[in-house]
Amino acid sequence: xxxxxxxxxxxxxxxxxxxxxxxxxxxxxxxxxxxxxxxxxxxxxxxxxxxxxxxxxxxxxxxxxxxxxxxxxxxxxxxxxxxxxxxxxxxxxxxxxxxxxxxxxxxxxxxxxxxxxxxxxxxxxxxxxxxxxxxxxxxxxxxxxxxxxxxxxxxxxxxxxxxxxxxxxxxxxxxxxxxxxxxxxxxxxxxxxxxxxxxxxxxxxxxxxxxxxxxxxxxxxxxxxxxxxxxxxxxxxxxxxxxxxxxxxxxxxxxxxxxx
Numbered sequence: 158x159x160x161x162x163x164x165x166x167x168x169x170x171x172x173x174x175x176x177x178x179x180x181x182x183x184x185x186x187x188x189x190x191x192x193x194x195x196x197x198x199x200x201x202x203x204x205x206x207x208x209x210x211x212x213x214x215x216x217x218x219x220x221x222x223x224x225x226x227x228x229x230x231x232x233x234x235x236x237x238x239x240x241x242x243x244x245x246x247x248x249x250x251x252x253x254x255x256x257x258x259x260x261x262x263x264x265x266x267x268x269x270x271x272x273x274x275x276x277x278x279x280x281x282x283x284x285x286x287x288x289x290x291x292x293x294x295x296x297x298x299x300x301x302x303x304x305x306x307x308x309x310x311x312x313x314x315x316x317x318x319x320x321x322x323x324x325x326x327x328x329x330x331x332x333x334x335x336x337x338x339x340x341x342x343x344x345x346x347x348x349x350x351x352x353x354x355x356x357x358x359x360x361x362x363x364x365x366x367x368x369x370x371x372x373x374x375x376x377x378x379x380x381x382x383x384x385x386x387x388x389x390x391x392x393x394x395x396x397x398x399x400x401x402x403x404x405x406x407x408x409x410x411x412x413x414x415x416x417x
Contacts, residue, residue: 158295158328158383160198160227164287165330165377167191171281173274174370181273182245188280189238192231195287199228216301223294227287234280241273288330300391313388320356323348324386327356327376333367334374361385 170191176184202224211217247254248269253261264272299309316324326332331342332353339348353376356362361382367375378386 158292158378158387160195160202160224161288161291161295161328161330162377162383163195163198164227164284164291165375167195168281168285168287168330169368169375171277171284172368172370173277175368181270182242185238185242185245185273185277188277189235189242192234192238192280192284195284196228196231196235199224199231203228211302212305214301214305216297220294220298220301223290223297227290227294230283230287234284237276237280241276244269244272288328292325292328295387296390299387303391309384309388311384311388314359314361314385316389317352319349319352321389322346323352324356324361324378324382327362328378328383328386330375332376333369333372334364334376335372337373339376340372356382 167188171188203221206217206221206224213221244254244264245266246252248264248266251263253263255261303309323332326341326343326346326348331346332348333340333342334353338350339353341348353362357364360379362376363379364374365377367373369375
């Protein structure tokens, strides 16, 4: 689950608005280092899975595939940043670079900046769903382990349906605070500030500064929140706390006789 938070931090920092007033090359180097960190973390998860020597069920194989794909995406991002840095340096030094059609040309600094920004945007697009994929991998893993009798040590928190949905959306990196109100990156979700405060009161989420335009704070899971969300994966529906009315009691034959 921490990998999901890492991807969210990366996408929050990977904004064109952050380039204002900063050298483009320096920003590319910073993001390259961050992408290298994502790749290392994802590969570390693969190593941890290998060390556990668990049964390679179809779901566990899917976990491996998802995490490896995230590592590959982060590695590809590093390559894109290096390519962008190279073209900027070539333009500054007056050196030729290979174009898409195989020819060599000396780019102007404006052309080099435009191409570097193309790489920058491409990385943002490819890593934008990293947090969602990381949570999906964690859920697959916990679900498979629970199916095989390995129940998480952490006790699931008592959550209402709205709180449970909000906790997952926060893990996906989809909830920020703008002018004191929750703001979601999806149109099919609704989150109230009272739900957010309830999760904060339970120590499950916290707020951090958010660099995105018009967004003040980012909601993130605490360590307790990450363990709590993981403990809810694959739980039977009846075990969840609900806020609706209890189901009505069945009408017995005796009651039916009195009604007649």
